[in-house]
Amino acid sequence: MPFTPTGYLPYDFANRRHIGPSPSEMADMFTAVGVKDLDDLIDQTVPENIRQAEPLDWGRARSEREALHQMRVTAAKNKVLRSLLGQGYHGTVTPPVIQRNILENPAWYTAYTPYQPEISQGRLEALLNFQTMVSDLTGLEIANASLLDEATACAEAMVMGHRVAKSKAKGFFVDENSHPQNIAVMKTRAAPLGIEIIVGDPEADLVPEDVFGAIFQYPGTYGYVRDFTDQIAALHAVKAVGIVSADPLALTVLKEPGAMGADIAVGSTQRFGVPVGMGGPHAAYLATADRHKRAMPGRIVGVSVDARGNKAYRLSLQTREQHIRREKATSNVCTAQALLAVMASFYAVFHGPEGLKAIAQRIHRKTVRMAKGLEAAGFEVTPKHFFDTITVNVGPLQKTVMKSAVEEGINLRPVGDDRIGITLDEATRPGTVESIWRAFGIARKDDDFTPEYRLPDAILRTSDYLTHPVFHMNRAETEMMRYMRRLADRDLALDRAMIPLGSCTMKLNAAAEMMPVSWREFSMIHPMAPADQTEGYTILIEDLKDKLCLITGYDAMSMQPNSGAQGEYAGLLTIAAYHRSRGQERNICLIPISAHGTNPASAHMAGMDVVVVNSAENGDIDVADFRAKAEAAGDKLAACMITYPSTHGVFEETVREVCDITHEFGGQVYIDGANLNAMVGLSKLGEIGGDVSHLNLHKTFAIPHGGGGPGMGPIGVKAHLEPHLPGNGLIGEEGAVSSAPNGSGSILPISWAYVLMMGGAGLTQATRVAILNANYIAARLKGAYEVLFTGHAGRVAHECILDTRPFAESAGITVEDIAKRLMDSGFHAPTMSWPVAGTLMIEPTESETKAELDRFCDAMLSIRAEIRDIEEGRMDAENNPLKNAPHTVEDLVGDWDRPYSREQGCFPAGSFRVDKYWSPVNRVDNVYGDRHLICTCPPLTDYVDTTE
Template sequence: MAFKLTDYEAYDFANRRHIGPTPKEMADMLKVIGFKTLDELIDATVPPAIRQKEPLDWGDALTERDALYHMREVAGQNKVLTSLIGQGYYGTTTPAPILRNILENPAWYTAYTPYQPEISQGRLEALLNFQTMVSDLTGMDIANASLLDEATAAAEAMAMAKRAGKSKSNASAFFVDQNCHPQTIEVIRTRAAPLGVDVTVADPAELEPGAYFGAIFQYPGTYGHVRDFSAEIAALHEHKGLAIVAADILSLALLKSPGEMGADIAIGSTQRFGVPMGYGGPHAAYMATTDKLKRAMPGRIIGVSIDDRGNKAYRLALQTREQHIRREKANSNVCTAQALLAVMASMYGVYHGPDGIKAIAQSVHRKAARLAIGLEEAGFSVEPEVFFDTITVEVGPLQETVMQAAVQQGINLRRVGTTKVGISLDEQTRSETLEAVWAAFGISRKDIRPEVPPYRLPDAMLRESAYMTHPIFHKNRAEAEMTRYMRRLADRDLALDRAMIPLGSCTMKLNATVEMIPVTWPEFANLHPFVPEDQALGYKYMIDDLSDKLCQITGYDAISMQPNSGAQGEYAGLLTIRNYHASKGQGHRNICLIPTSAHGTNPATAQMVGYKVVPVKSDDDGNIDVADFRAKAEKHSKDLAGCMITYPSTHGVFEETVQEVCQITHDHGGQVYIDGANMNAMVGVSRPGDIGGDVSHLNLHKTFCIPHGGGGPGMGPIGVKSHLTDYLPGHPELNQAIGPVSAAPYGSPSILPVSWAYVLLMGGAGLTQATKVAILNANYIAARLKDAYPILYTSSSGRIAHECILDTRPLSEQGNITVDDVAKRLIDSGFHAPTMSWPVAGTLMVEPTESEPKDELDRFCDAMLSIRAEAQAVIDGKIDADNNPLKNAPHTVRDLVGDWDRPYTREQACFPPGALGVDKYWSPVNRVDNVYGDRNLVCTCPPMSDYEDEA
């Protein structure tokens, strides 16, 4: 039969690259569910009242080639100069092996948060290295596995000091060193206001220790000053106040550590450890503290435990998903960290080792000293006398002349006040850079290195204590060895490049290579966040265009890109509502209605903005109990600030009463926050701004393809209706009145090319099709598994949205087979478990996403059905109740080759249905003992003898 042009199906990104099932596979899946067409399924699933009226349309979808061409043109509008602005952001060199094998490697960037430790041992070890490195450099007892950025880490530290401090007389006053970075000061102020904390910004010499529950000091200061805060810290301690030091991590290779000053908490950024500036992010912040405060520390902590065989194994310790347990009493709402960037920073430490880190720090300082000498000899006044990498130069009325002359030399300097110029050097600074800076000051001078290197560090503060002494920071010197180390760690993990990760509410979908490519382009990667606007026109174009498309997708009128995680988006959304009420003279409104089924970050976030959480019941079908919602809205009408709801619901259903709930809230003067975690079921089908939402955050690291990176980066921009636009987060660098929630004006903009590429490649029709296929895939899994596992919640039409809850509680009741047993047995089949025990204890919430092809869905279903059969055998007494494949899972190579005394075969143990033969994934450890890990808390690298014993 002759080929006709009309027979050709367009080979575009949406129908051949991003969406998993083929049209024929979709037809077969629809038969299993009981529908003839995909549109029939959608009509039966999504309530007609909330369907959007107009299709998404911003022109034809681009091919991969055309998208990259277009993005390259836009990137070219950015001007990449050498930025010596400092202020917490510095040029850095990402070692090529780390660039290729971590940042650009899907084995690392497609991994999920390590809630299943057995299949996360590689990234857990890398993050443990991070904690060890930070603890050593800061001189503190324990560090977490990263926070979002330095400014929010400072705000978290303030809240931690308030929570953990013993002082009663000064519980509402906090001192901030005026030498902190400006964006840090403003984020602290933003966070302090709802908590009723009075912030004083002043010179540390003016500190009255008894007047504050805590204080934060910048080390070195934003203008370069290096001073010892030991006396101030001791005075705070006399009055039971807590001291925080915001420390530049590279400077700590040469300077006395915060721990040696007596600090209670140290925070900072690890950006300059190999992570590009990226116009502001993402970068991993750190927090370290004393042993006595470890349980008050927010964020994730990696701990060392043992597995069932007694071998060393890593896990998340203490506060794993604490928001879901403690809710509004949680330490913070931090959910996403910056795991991928923390891994990069830790590998930078492994790559260079302590000697290399010290050499880099010495080189930076010596260049700064030579620069200062050249300026001083030319007659300029340079301060401070002692510094690490930053100096401030008095230029009087010549400020603008010097700034512009520097730009002509290809250099960005920092404007300080109206008469000074700030200069911060970094590891990329070359002799030519110094000469260009001198030229901007009108100095013709060559950089000649003297035989005796100059230094301007205070002798009394030179570091004498050792750091990074663990062998892990000394053994990987040869690139071959380093590359193999990173490969070994990656091989221990199960990421999206190996198998489907069907996590409900987490949307682990394709992170396409073509979307990732622009992230490391110099035009996106190497911009300082505070460069002049005309140097970032490409970023402006991309952000504006992506914002316009997100507004069309959501039905909102404006977007703020500042929140750099989903939890930050929640916080920014509620803060916007709080600002709005205050502007109307209704600042007393402080009641927030939140369904009991909501994400745990919701009540934690409400508490952070000073709201009182009033829980709302769910009805028997898992929906919001409208009668209870109405009664509580009426009861708190005068003080109702708003409600936080998730749509589709956390139970995976399009609730038909959502518009009624929104209207009730509005009738009582409240605002509606719709959590965007489940937006993957709505794009192109329904818009939160049309159904009653006033504000929503969007998880770009879920719905819009930014990869999870093992627990971050994330992006949580918020969309708002027009009446809230004036109350969105602002930023001091943009001269905006409203305070910021993140350090950089646009959060983590260097990962925005991923989402922008996604919407360009898919087009409106492709995005809509993706939503429909996500719903199809979820309903297909539910149809295949419903006879083996009850589907906990469905709509009135018997359908689910993009995820379903499988009830495994009957297995526990009848055969003592727990949800953990099911999850660990899935590892033997080569799968990451679905979301466990949330939102309902003892269940599994499954979300397959549109990216998964039918073969992978069937492999997962086959594995789940096999597990159900094994559980039934236990229930029927055919398999030992305590010694069976479920209780002993996951099975390792050691199990396979060791002595075998189990009442089932090795093949049944290690190659159950769903497991691949040649490409079988092997868990590196047996089931991890969580209780042992918390009772024997170790959060730094264990001695090398442990590794040698295992080897």
């Protein structure tokens, strides 16, 4: 009998990859939810007036083999040359043990941001190693756990400097030798904040009295190596701050910023084993003097203790996440580059201080030999002192030499009309130097290996760095592999269990989608490579843009924002630029009280004044209040920012009305795309009234979270906003928000493969099943927990909010107690206390099977039963499984003086017996951690205790 597919789509492997429940499981779920089928559920959930008229369709979905073949064909259109273009991007060698065990390991790339520290101890230790590495190399006391890229780190440092400087000046001095993209992004950030950027020569043009701070590039983009001690001292004399943007590899041989008196140091750790990848993702760093630690943007990993007094890591000073401050924020940083910071930290562990210094010395010696060969042939080489970059005066021969270099397989950087820039790196071989010489018409061998240095003694580093034992461990691959495995085993990532985080969409990151990231045709392309060498990337990016436009109903896309918060900021800047182009000064942004915390922070950064809109009793936007505030704003209304479906997990039926009111008063509608995974194939943001939205590719479109980054937040816009999208900072265009024009280009193949393999129908089915899974959990937990917000038919969208506030009064149990108890069952907790304090927001995603959903529900029902035992006096109110959670192996084997059994404590419902996940530490003491702030690796005795 011929096979006849059943259900909405054929039951094939393409859909089984991303869609968890089988057709038969869905049938059981329909019964539990109380609907006939998926169509019935969607009709009850998604308002008819926002449904799209036509289904998504861009042809047949690709099979896995077909998609990988297409990716191979596309990748082959990229030409991988040795790009010695510099400008902050370098060739590097990723140790295979790091590539295989970190970059390509789902235990690391599927983890979530370590907000639940007990089950994040592995990546927290790796990030603490990163902070220690940065602090040591820069000579400053404290570092954060990474920022998005060097240019945005420079901008964050500028704003931080404005905050901490005692000088009242409005100007900010930027070294003219800074990388062009750094200058461009700082100009973008400065304009809405009223900061005047002054670009010039630090030795001739810096007037300390005119500025609140200054930033210096070290080494400069054209190779200059200067000691900025005197300039920083002059700044301090007038209570201004000094910032150094430093190459961390150069800091192994050059005087560190701290020794120059710098207040802040920033830079990129890309050349620490992270492929250049068309511009990202790469982990930037920011380090500062201890006195400024409470003004730092980003996350800081610190050392605390757990309930037994054992050492435990956690995120310290979490108000550093400035989005918590909403409209009072000075930064909207909520994304780091955790996975890439982990790679960079392991690169430092792998090589140790001696190895890093040896790499830096080799690069410098090769650069000296190259320069000597050019000088011997009569070429003028500048500067006199350099680390890895020189410029060569070639007069009218610039294009000829560059063309010859390409024929040798090398890209060189044009500087002006008559010079060429060359930056060597770790991957440079003697043959590379000989090829460069041939491009200049020089025939000679690179056989002069007599060490020679062109760095003045006064600027050489004299202090020690990376002295902690972790950077001196036995670096045999066996030991490295085991250290990585030990840390991975301390974490709970998506490869172990469902991570049901509301608004975070921890869905499958399929292996076939991840594989191309490591291909050299994608990973080894410099973002400034000539267009004829990046045809594969162009095809991929343009096709992905087209599909995203079709999905959202927008007319154009910018792929530049490299996080969701960065997308918010870019979208609002686009709106502001549009209003200015029409001669209008609009500065008021209406934002519902339920909005993402980054929304008001982004509006503030874009120079807008936030007006908060109230919520109705059911959690929806109070339309009457919205209209009243829009009328009050009048011709000053710039925008509104709304999230759809709402942050409460509901499709609000008044969304078109809200958009119409905004347009009526001349404003633009920004729809936060964080919840787009509940809309794909069902409704289009650009058709319900949106003018601009950011899309979280690291959520809806399968890019993994990586333990808190990478992320991608491209923005879609209607046609009238397209002329105001961000410019390319690499070539100095205005409006740049990130270092590279396509953000973190090397991870875009993930989303492209996802949409190719799912097809329009598959993506629509994923949306429908995400809504089914959320409603199934709500149905199973009904009666045990109250679902706070639902639509008119009692349905939730892709997530639901459980009200756990009554348990604080009835049993003394908080939402945190429930979150920690879920760890005993082997689950990461849902989102806690957001958007409503004391609640849990659950988003199961379409990737989870019914068995995993049931395991989670069993755990939640068991927790409710334990709460009931406390409420009814059968269990002690203080000494109970919830208050003592999470339970560790040490609890299991140690003395037991608790009024419940070891089995109940350690093996609750939902937990596996054989494959039980054990939290490596008991509950972490947050108060102790903030009162005893330690943000670098602890001493040797503690380290030994931890790794035994």
